Each structure stands twice: as structure tokens, then as C-alpha cells.
Amino acid sequence: MVNSHSSSILETRNLNIYYGEKKVIRNVSLKVPKRTVTAMIGPSGCGKSTLLRTFNRMNDFIDIFRFEGEVLFEGTDIYRSKTDVTEFRRRVGMVFQKPNPFTSSIAKNITWGPQINGYRGDLNELVESSLRKAALWDEVKDKLNDSGLALSGGQQQRLCIARAIAMDPEVILMDEPCSALDPQSTLAIEDLIHELKQNYTIVIVTHNMQQAARVSEFTAFLYNGDLIEFDETSKIFSHPAEKLTRDYIVGRFG
């Protein structure tokens, strides 16, 4: 298991999650190390998205959501802290499975988040730097005033990543960010993830084993709500400690 105690940025302690009566996360304790890419893998319905959504409290919008345990961000319990939840969401960005740009212009997609959070800097500069970091600038620099919806799916997803980056978060959560994309856009986003991990902590949910192996340093394997194994990606993919993990990775199920 990972023992880099001091450098973990996100942590769950004995986390149980219920939707109504149904328990979907069972006693998960996990530490996400800072400035790394952590992949979450596991069969469909095992609770990857649910776990990911606790890190920025997006589960709050599901009425029947209930939990026990602790979720820590930089050592603060985000569900019990007095700090406003919007403050945590500002520092923990999210990219969704389906690209969901705002209907407004490309530039406005980038600037909206910082603006409502009181950003004082140069907005044009912010648009350019965010789009550059998301490897989208060259494709859209001449149409910054077009609607975000006028882009291709892969471009929309990179716009959503740029939108998250513009907030200068500490963590970026990605829920299957490439599942709606073609191989080329997928590669572009994987390259992007490599770039981003210099400055950000990334947690990525993926169904694609190769992708997990390519982009991540750490991998968590979830099965039916249990965290079966969490370790360095190289270890998980070469010498997993659990038979279940090995079976899943070689594609025996899931």
C-alpha cells in the first residue's frame, strides 16, 4: 500500500456510502498522493464515480445519498468543515464523462468560473493560457466568440478541461473523460494529463486498462464497493497482490 502520508492531498477514512438503503461504497480508506495521477478502475457499477464525486461533494445533489466516515482535503474534513462547499469545489475541479460546455461563447466558458469567484486578473490572458494548457488554443483562437457547443466532442472535452484549469485548482477529478471521444482526441487528452500532473493532482476514472497503465502512477481497483487494492500502477499491472485484481486486469471479467 501507499505510505506517503505527508504528501497525500485527498483522503477517505472508513468511508461508507449509501444510496437509500443500498450500500455502494464499503469501508474505503484511501490516500491520493499529491501531484500524481491516480487511476480508479473496476467493473461497471462498482462505485468509481460515486467515490470520485465525494471528493468535491457533487453527491450532495443526489437526494438519497448518505455517507459515514471522513473525506479529507489537505487534512480538512470537507463534509464537516465550516468552510463553504463552493470553496472546496473551486479548489477541486471536475471534468465529466460527457462534455458539458456552457452554451455561451468559448471565451465565456473559460472566464465564467473565475469571474463568479472574484478573479481580478486579465481575462484575455486567462483565456489564452487556459486554452494553451488544454492544447486547444490553436484550434479555437480565431473563434473565441463562437458557442462552446459548436466544437467537436473532443474539442468540447478539452474546453471543459480548460474551464477547470482556469480556476487554478489543486486537484482535477476526471470521470471517464475519454469515453465519448475518438482515439486521436483520447491521445491528445492523455498527453494533456501528462503535462498537467506537473502542477495538479489528477484522479481519473477509466474503463480502459491501457489508459490507466499509460497515464497513472497509482491505481485503485474497486470491486462491488470494496477497495480491493491500491498501489503503484506498475505494481498493480505486473504483480497485483490480489487474485481478483489480476483477473480483472487480464480481462477475465468486467
Added chain:
Amino acid sequence: MSQIEGTVDNPKRALREQDRSMPDKENRAIFAVNAQRRKLKEQVFYYLIFLATLSALFVLVYLIGSIFSDGWPYLNWDFLTNFPSRFPAKAGFKSAIYGTAWLGCLTLFFSVLFGVGSAVYLQELSAKGRLSSGIELSIATLAGVPSIIYGMLGLGIFVRFLALGRSVLAGALTLSLLILPVIIIASREALKSVPDSIRMGAFALGATRWQTVRDHVLPAAIPGIATGVILAMARSIGEAAPLILLGALTYIAFVPESVFDSFTAMPIQIFNWASRPQAQFHDLAAAGIIVLLGFLLICNSAAIILRSRWRAK
């Protein structure tokens, strides 16, 4: 038969399965007959519905035709710019046109302010619970209350209690109340149809509910809200009963200059002329109806154009 072989270890079940397979053929025969009958039924219904549409259309065309043939000769500049008079030849529609314009603007203002505001609150901001479903039910019920009841309410609250008198303000507030349920329901539906992914995208950036609604959800819902508002406004402009109950005057030789002035409105003036014994006044009423229809047509087209512009953006 392989099916039965597979289940010999359970003879009862094998029998049951056989039983079930027996009537299959009969079923098929019944279906065939059904198909023919259904085809016949469909044709009968088709013609019935066609006939119903045709008769509705006929009535409408007849009504509009007779109104135009009665009213058209009276429709001239004098009719639009004269005040009402005891003499049909000199009587005009001016105070009614002004009154309706005043009422329309004020009603639009109040009903959009309170209607869209309530819808946003109920749909986006308030906690969903028993209280909100109770409110939902009462709003749906209020939408079906006859307009004359709203007239009584307006008389009690605005005219008497708030001492607004028989003013254009009291009239507009009453009409706003009347169409508020429709606007709230339509606006809520429009808000509901905005995909959640937009809200989630905004929340994930650290937005509050209000910021999310103001900048993303509401703009996306505007076309739907506008449709509801257009329909509701068209209804309010044609209403006479609540205004009459409120005590709006039927004979007015001036135009309102402030929201506290008394007023008349197109439907009231039309009602007044139509209930007089002289045939000439009936023709004046027809001319008034033409103006009212034209007014509605202009308002609706303007709103539809605005809406499609918004959508294109």
C-alpha cells in the same frame, strides 16, 4: 418437442408448457381478425376526427367572416382616435386601446416578475419536500379557477384593502394574479427541461445555486418561458369578467395618465357595445373585436420573433 424433452424431470411443468403452446394457433387467428377490425376502426376515427376539425374550422371561419363583414365598414381612423360616444357614428375605441395597452404592459411586468421569480424559486432554489409539492398542487388548482373569482379577489385586496381604487394598477395586478399560475407552471416546465449536466458543470466550478441559475439555467429556459408568457398574456388581454367585477368603467372619455387613473379596456368596451339594443353598436363591437384580434396578433408575432432571435443566439 425438444422443449418437452428438456423438462421431463418436471412433468407438471412440461405439461404446462404444452398447454401454453396449444392456444398459440388460435391466438394467431384472432390477431388476424383483429388486424382487419383495427384497420376499420382507425379509418372511422380518422374521418371522425377530420370531421371534428372541419366543423371547428368552419365555425371559426364563419365567426371571423361575420365579424369582419359587420365591423369592417366602421374600422377607420376616427374609430381608433375617438372616445366612446352616445352616437354610434362618432363613437371610437381610443380609451379602450390605451387602457388595454396600459394593462398589458403592467400585467406583463408584474406577472413576469412574480411568475418567473416563483418558478425559479420553486424549481431551482427551494428544498424539495412536502411543502413544495403542496404548493405545486395549489398552483395547478389555481390555474383552473374561473377568472371572475380573481375579479372578486382583486376587488377585495387591491381596490378596497390596498385602497388602489378602480385604477389601472388594480386591474393589472388582478390580471397578473389571474395568469400567475399558468406562467409559473410553464416556467417550471421550461426550467425542468434544462439538462442537469449544465448545472453540474457550473456547481463543479464553485458556483452557488443562484449564480448557476442566473447565468446558465435561466438563459437556456428563456424560449420556453417566453412561450408560456405569450399564451398567458393573450388570455389576460381578452379578459373582461374580472375587470368588470373590479368596477372598471365602461364609458371613459380620457386616457389613463398614471397607474392610479381609472380605465376601460377593449373587452369591456366591446361587451358594453354588444349589450346595447341598437344594431349599429353591435357593428361597433365587431370593429372593436377586429382591433383586439389585430392587437393580439401583433403582440404574439413580436414575441415569437424575439424568441427565435434568442434561440438563434
